[in-house]
Amino acid sequence: MSYRPDENILISWLYGELDEVEKAKVEKYFQENPDKLKEMQQLGGVKDTMSKIQDKEVIAPPIFMDGDIKVIPIWKTGYFRVVTTIAASFLLIIVFARLLSMNVSYSNSELRISFGERKKAGQQLTAMEVQKMIDDSSKKNQTELDAAIKQTLASNTQQINDLVRQASNASKADIRSFVTSLREQNATQMRDYLQLSATDQRKYTDNLVMEFSKYLQEQRNQDLNMFSTRFSKLEQNTDELTTQTEQILASIISSSPQIQQSSY
C-alpha cells in the first residue's frame, strides 16, 4: 500500500514542522508524485506573496490601569456584613426568647412553642373518656334543652289561655263600664266647654261695657269742652258788643253840646 500524506502532514512539511522520519516519507512521496510537489510549491509561492503584507507601525497608547490593590477592611466586606446581620438577628431572637421564657420542644411529631413557665401536663385522657365526656355533655345539653322548650311551651300556653279568658269575660260589664265612662267623659267635656264658654262671654260683656263707658265718658268730655268753648265765645262776643255799645254811647254823648250850640 502506497504512502499518501494528508493535508495536515503536507502543511506541516510546508512550514518545516515535520520530524525527520515523516519529512523523508513526504519527500519520497513527492518524488513519486511531482504534481503534488508542484502544488505544494505553489502554496509556498502564495506564502511568499502574502508575506509582502507589511505590518502597520503603531505606537502603544498610554493605558491607565488601576493597579492599586484596594485593601478593604474585613468589617466593610459584604460577606462580613451578611454574617454579622444573621448573627445579630439570632442573638436578638435568643435574648427575647430568654426574656419571654420561651420553650421550644419537639416530641412525638409535635412541635411546642410556649412562653412562660411550662405547666405540668395533667393526666392524659383516653379517647374513650373524651368520647364519654362528649356524650354526657350532649345528653345534659339535650335534657336542658328539652326542659327549656317544655317550660317555654307551658308558659306560652298559659298566657294564651289567660288572654282568651279575659276576652270572654269582658262582655256586658266591661261594655257597660266602658259606655258609662265614655258618657262621663263626654259630660265632663261638655261641662268644661260650657263653663269655658260662659266665662268667655262674661269677660266679653265686661269688656264691652267698660269700653262703652269709656266711650260715654269721652263723649261727655268732648261735649263739655264744646260748651265751654261756646260759652267763651259768647262771653267774648258779649264783651265786644258791650264795648261797641259803650263806644257808640260815648260818641253820641260827646256830639250832643255841639248840636245844642248850633241850635242857638
Next chain:
Amino acid sequence: MMHSDALIARAREGDKNAQGKLVQLWYKRIYNFSYKFFFDHDMAMEVSQKTFISMHKNIAHLNDLSRFRSWMYTIAVNYCREELRKNKNKRALSLSDLQPGLEREESYRWEESGARHENPERQLRQSELSDILQKCLMELSEEQREVVIMKEYEGLKFREIAEALNISENTVKSRMYYGLDGLKKILERNSITKETIGYEL
C-alpha cells in the same frame, strides 16, 4: 524574544511597570493581528485596547507562563470575533478611510518607522501592494483568516494556534491548508503572481 518569563511573572504579581512593559512589547503585534483580521484601523485599536485591559485584569489567573503568547492571542481573537459580530450588519465608514485623515494618521507612524529612510516611491508601491494583498486576505472565511494570520504573520506554531483557538492541531492545519489554497485561487483571480509583484516592486 519579545518577553521573558520573569517579566510575565512580575506582571502576574501585579507589577504595574512589568504590565506596562508587556503592553509596549505586545501592542504592535496585537494591533497588527487585529488590523489584518479587520483591515480597519479603528476596530484594530478597539480590540487592542480591550485585549490589554483584559490582560491586566486576568493575568493573575495565568498559571502556565509558557502559554502567555497563545493566551494573548486567545483574548485578541475573542474580541475580534465579538467586534465582527457587533459590526456584521453595521455599515460604517472608518475615519481611516477618509483620505486627508489617513494622511495625517499615517504621518507619525511613517516618522516613527524605519521606512522613512527608504525610497518614498518604493514605499508607496509597497503600501499599495500590501493593501491589495490585505483585500485578498479579507476574502477568506473568518476561521481560515485567523489561522493564516496567526501562522503567517504572527509566527505561532500550530500547537500554539490550537491552544489559542481551543481546537485540535489537525483542525488548525486543515484550515491553514485550505486557507492557502483559497488564497492561491484568489490571487490567480486577481492576476497577482510573483512576476507582477516583482514588477511592482
